[in-house]
Structure formats: C-alpha cells, structure tokens
Amino acid sequence: MKENELEYYSKVANWDFSEIKYEEEYLTDWEYFDQIKKNTNEKSLCLDIGTGGGEKVLKKYPNVRMLIATDFSKEMVYTAKENAKKYPEKNVKFGVMDNLKMTFPGELFDLVSARHTVIDAKQIYNCLTKGGVLVIEGVDQKDCWELKKLFRKGQGYKDKKALSEKDYEDLLNAGFSKVEKVKIKINEYYKTEEDLMALLLKVPILDDFSEIEDSFEEHLKSIDQDIFEEYVKKFKTEKGILLERVLYGIVARK
Ligand SMILES: C[S@@+](CC[C@H](N)C(=O)[O-])C[C@H]1O[C@@H](n2cnc3c(N)ncnc32)[C@H](O)[C@@H]1O
Numbered sequence: 001m002k003e004n005e006l007e008y009y010s011k012v013a014n015w016d017f018s019e020i021k022y023e024e025e026y027l028t029d030w031e032y033f034d035q036i037k038k039n040t041n042e043k044s045l046c047l048d049i050g051t052g053g054g055e056k057v058l059k060k061y062p063n064v065r066m067l068i069a070t071d072f073s074k075e076m077v078y079t080a081k082e083n084a085k086k087y088p089e090k091n092v093k094f095g096v097m098d099n100l101k102m103t104f105p106g107e108l109f110d111l112v113s114a115r116h117t118v119i120d121a122k123q124i125y126n127c128l129t130k131g132g133v134l135v136i137e138g139v140d141q142k143d144c145w146e147l148k149k150l151f152r153k154g155q156g157y158k159d160k161k162a163l164s165e166k167d168y169e170d171l172l173n174a175g176f177s178k179v180e181k182v183k184i185k186i187n188e189y190y191k192t193e194e195d196l197m198a199l200l201l202k203v204p205i206l207d208d209f210s211e212i213e214d215s216f217e218e219h220l221k222s223i224d225q226d227i228f229e230e231y232v233k234k235f236k237t238e239k240g241i242l243l244e245r246v247l248y249g250i251v252a253r254k
Helices: 003-012 032-038 055-060 074-084 121-127 145-151 163-174 193-202 216-221 225-235
Strands: 022-026 045-049 066-071 092-096 109-115 128-139 178-190 240-253
Touching: 003 074, 022 193, 022 240, 032 109, 032 128, 032 240, 055 074, 066 074, 074 092, 109 121, 121 128, 121 163, 128 163, 145 225, 145 240, 163 178, 163 240, 178 193, 193 225, 193 240, 225 240
Parallel strands: 045 066, 045 109, 066 092, 109 128
Antiparallel strands: 022 178, 128 240, 178 240
16 A cells, blocks of 8 residues: 555545536547446446545446445545435445455455556456456546646656556456456546646646655645646637546456
C-alpha cells in the first residue's frame, strides 16, 4: 500500500464532483456501467474495488443480488456509508479493504469492477467464479496530455510502459481466457477557470503518487498559476475550457 496515496484519498474523503460545472462529449461508445449491466443480472454477486465515497456505484450500478464495495481509506468508506443512506433500495455493503491484499474466499463473485483504481490481476482472478467477469475503466497515459505536456508532469507522464498495457498483460498472465481492451475518448468542457482548477486541486491528474514527497497541503500549492493560465488561453472554446480525457476500458472473462 502506498502511504502517501492513502493519505491523499483519506484527506479528500469523497469522490464527489457535483459542485464542478462541466459538460462531457463522448467520442467513443464504450461505457463502464453499460458493460457491468451487460454482464450481470438480478442474481449476480458483485464486488467494486477502490469504490471511493460510493458516489458512482450508488447512482449507476445495475440491479444485482448484492454488491460489496470496498476502499482502503476508512474515511472514504465512512462517506460511502453515509451516502448509502440516500439509496435504501440498493443491495450494497461497504467495507475497508486494500485492493492489493484482498481477503475474499476463492470463486465468490460473478463480476468484479474497478474504476480508476489499482488492481492485482491474480487476486481478482482468484475471487471470481468460473466464467466470471472483470470490468475495468482506467486512466490512460495520454489522459489530459496537452495539460501534462505544459506542466511537464502528471499521472503516468514519465511511465515507460502505459498502465493500460501493464493491466492487459497482467490479466493474460493471471489466466483470464478472454481480455478485450478499448480506448475511451471524452471531451470535457469546464464552464469557468475556477471549475477546471477545482478539478485539478482534487484529482491526481498533475501528480504522480510516486513523485509526491510533500504533504497534501504542498500538493494544493503545486499548480503553477502561469502555466495554468497558458492552458486556459489555449483551450478556451465556446463550450468551455476543453480537457481531452483518454481512458481505457477492459472486459476480461475467467
Ligand atoms: C480515483 S478514485 C476512484 C473512486 C471510484 N472508483 C470512482 O470511479 O468514482 C480512486 C479510489 O481508489 C482508492 N484506492 C487507491 N488505492 C487503493 C488500494 N490499494 N486499495 C483500495 N483502494 C484504493 C482510493 O482511496 C480512491 O477512493
């Protein structure tokens, strides 16, 4: 477990972006919750790892028999349990667990989902039933590339091998029989500079956890205002300030 990453997420303690005003334009047609829906039914037992404050799963997970949703930050899990009170009809239980030290018995879950979080391919393989499915959405190295190029840093900026490639190979090596990977492109338009800055202050787009040595407070000060202004000037459009998101989606079957 990376302690600085745990500290970061525990201080943020939610993954709620409802205050930030932006619009999304999907340029590809792969959607994470559609893939989960396609591969589950009302009898499925599912696991969502690195679930954050449960904001996404509570709103978007399809109807299944039971969803277990975990995060390594107990603050995130506290928020998720609070959020769950607004969704009494959902069959979901939240609990603390490290994705890299999973503690479930083998062959338990029909589907495991992981959105924008770290995975261990072998551990997921072990806890899936035969024929069970893993659905991943991850952040590609080329995500927000123009922004990272200007700042000369950011999530995965210096990686020799993109995370999407590593995940793909790890899944095949873990024994998954069928692994499909797709590229997801989304244009996000932020209404104002303040909205874009609020995003950058909250998410680790411009930080690579392996590079953060400073405290969380230092991270908040680490966004150079002049470079930020340069980006805004260059990417201001009629729809808002453009941020080009590049993600990857994987569906893997045991
Ligand atoms: C970018 S957020 C994504 C949250 C949620 N999946 C979503 O899509 O809204 C990443 C989450 O993964 C969690 N996380 C990171 N490393 C983890 C680990 N080793 N084990 C469990 N959770 C982890 C963080 O605490 C955080 O809540």
